[in-house]
Amino acid sequence: MQRIVILVAPATIGMGMASASAAKKEASDPLVVLEQFLPYRLNVLASLTSNALAQIYAERFGLSIPAWRVIVTLGQYEHRAARDIAPDGVMHKSTVSRAVSSLEERGLIVRRPNLEDRREELLALTDKGRAIYEAVAPEALAVEERLMSVLTREEQHTLVGIIDKLTAQARSLAPNTEEENGA
Amino acid sequence: MQRIVILVAPATIGMGMASASAAKKEASDPLVVLEQFLPYRLNVLASLTSNALAQIYAERFGLSIPAWRVIVTLGQYEHRAARDIAPDGVMHKSTVSRAVSSLEERGLIVRRPNLEDRREELLALTDKGRAIYEAVAPEALAVEERLMSVLTREEQHTLVGIIDKLTAQARSLAPNTEEENGA
DNA sequence: CACAATTCGTTGCATAGGCAACTAGATCTG
DNA sequence: CAGATCTAGTTGCCTATGCAACGAATTGTG
Secondary structure (H helix, E strand, C coil): CCCCCCCCCCCCCCCCCCCHHHHHCECCCCCCCHHHCHHHHHHHHHHHHHHHHHHHHHHHHCCCHHHHHHHHHHHHECCEEHHHCCCCCCCCHHHHHHHHHHHHHCCCEEEEECCCCCCCEEEEECHHHHHHHHHHHHHHHHHHHHHHCCCCHHHHHHHHHHHHHHHHHHHHHCCCCCCCCCC | CCCCCCCCCCCCCCCCCCCCCCCCCECCCCCCCHHHCHHHHHHHHHHHHHHHHHHHHHHHHCCCHHHHHHHHHHHHECCEEHHHCCCCCCCCHHHHHHHHHHHHHCCCEEEEECCCCCCCEEEEECHHHHHHHHHHHHHHHHHHHHHHCCCCHHHHHHHHHHHHHHHHHHHHHCCCCCCCCCC
């Protein structure tokens, strides 16, 4: 089912607002139309998407989104320090720290001090953690698959390039903190 | 010295990734590569984008993102009930309620009981509120403009269609309540 | 008309997560 | 080597916000 956005042409200036339907009347000259504002649309899409996933992570595997990101990263790289969990600094280090603690308590990952640099600890999945990883990953991929299935091959390909470009640009527009900037 | 964030732009699986640390060995067969996982990428992009905007809203105008959404909606529709603020149910009603209270306290909007249905209240910008709207809206549009400027015309056009499709699909994948956070 | 069900909006509660201060360890400067 | 500076990770604090219960008003059903 397609959601239809009806675009109403700007109303004439000076129309009375007496009737009840006035509540939905457009202003004379809206500067911004929220439903067309790209950052808003991106947020709506991202939220819907991660909510669908978060539901799976939480209900079926007891994982928060930060925890999922730790798990999947450790499935990807056998050993990682906490600071390398969110490669692009998307998660605040305190968020990672708490996710790691919680996963360790549940016995899904282990921390081993790095003898070459004792500030950091190397993380790795336990067997139990790997089992969860192997159970949740296909489900996550299936959701991604179902999402993308509404796009043509060409659109899928284009989208990846667009996201690359926009992400790089968005990064340059947020001149913020350089490091573990939360996002 | 300064930590360098390495941006890998192309979507192709990175092999020659110049890594700073030795602990980046890839696992034998990662099921999911986080940096290529679409929902993750969408979240990163949406977060970066709304962070850039949130900074403007907050620092220059003292507005939270929910407050901005209320303001821009009232700039678009002269009178609206609170429940129609987030047309697609992206904001939880309690979030809207709190944003509305805060904006009213600051004298940026007024609430008027709807005599035809006294459960709801109609909201409207005050002059002060409209002034802020007229100041912040162009800035928001400028950010959107700068974001989109890295895309070709065709990509821009394609993107809108893609977001429409993906949003509709994401909605159908999250059958339950459609409340959402934002940013 | 009475009463159940629904809707709008508010609020108490609990939790997530950003921020900043802190500890411990490493690195850089002289 | 000593002190300054930087980095990894933790934690207290605080705000934002989802949830659910609630009151008030409306609508639907008999």
